[in-house]
Amino acid sequence: MTITLSGANDYRISEELRKLLSNFISVHGDMAVEKLFADEADYQKIYDALTSLPFLSDKKMVILWDPSANKQFVEKAEYLIENIADSTDVVFVERKIDKRSSLYKLLKKQTDYREFPELDENQLASWLVEQAKTQKAQISVSDARFLVERLGTNQQMLSSELNKVALYDKNITKKSIEINTEAIPQSSIFELLDSVFSGDSKRALTLYREQRALQVEPIQIISMLVWQFQIVALIKASKGLTSDQIARESKNSPYTVAKTMRIASKISLTQLRRMIHDLLELDVKRKTQKIDDDEALQHYILSIYNK
Secondary structure (H helix, E strand, O other): OEEEEEOOOHHHHHHHHHHHHHHHHHHHOHHHEEEEEOOOOOHHHHHHHHHOOOOOOOOEEEEEEOHHHOHHHHHHHHHHHHOOOOOEEEEEEEOOOOOOOHHHHHHHHHOEEEEOOOOOHHHHHHHHHHHHHHOOOEEOHHHHHHHHHHHOOOHHHHHHHHHHHHHHOOEEOHHHHHHHOOOOHHHHHHHHHHHHHOOOHHHHHHHHHHHHHOOOOHHHHHHHHHHHHHHHHHHHOOOOOOHHHHHHHHOOOHHHHHHHHHHHOOOOHHHHHHHHHHHHHHHHHHHHOOOOHHHHHHHHHHHHOOO
16 A cells, blocks of 8 residues: 655645554554655665565555655655555655656556645635534534634644634634634734725724734734735736636645635735835834834824725
């Protein structure tokens, strides 16, 4: 059995690897498992692990992380895969493989290739509903989507925070989520900009002050605004492409791109250029003059709607 686990979703890859390991160890024991990191192990060690017979066991499992990081492995991958011992199960964990490479084509053809892309907002919401059931709790799809909007798309974090909220109240609601979790800064910056472009400047300022109360410094907020504007610019420059295509080309989260499309639809390129220009001027001013960062940033946020 030779399996490749690939994709941007580290949580799902870790879960799949955990299941494979658990099933193998339950039969053959943990002494029959060998773990290697291709960027640290030399070629001979990898070769020996894949082709040698197991010791004190009828089978062994070899887990090799990021094989594409080892140049010799890539050059001899076809030969190695063909010569894997029958008594050896192999799991290649290749998280960021170049799909144009010969290694990708080989792994796709010669191994049980399992790809785990990041889930979008709707998929994550459905997944959270099912996760809640494993905690003997319940959450509606709309409240699950609110949790994603509040915390982002990292499944490990979502799982951990969902479990925490479930301990507080098995009937998980928006209120119990707000009480037991803290919105991540990136999520709040999106909400802040969305509020501005929806004409709700009061909520935008409230979100800004909430971030400051959470000890998020002005320079961090500026950095997050720049990050959000960069995604908007990518969307504006990618007319005709879907959110998935933009995410793939720019190596951003599909969820982030899809979410930011709402903001991008509300502003023109001229407005975006002006906002970036003014934010740059604000940053230069705060570094060269004595100004109140909070006052300057709040004034900037209020001015965005008039751009």
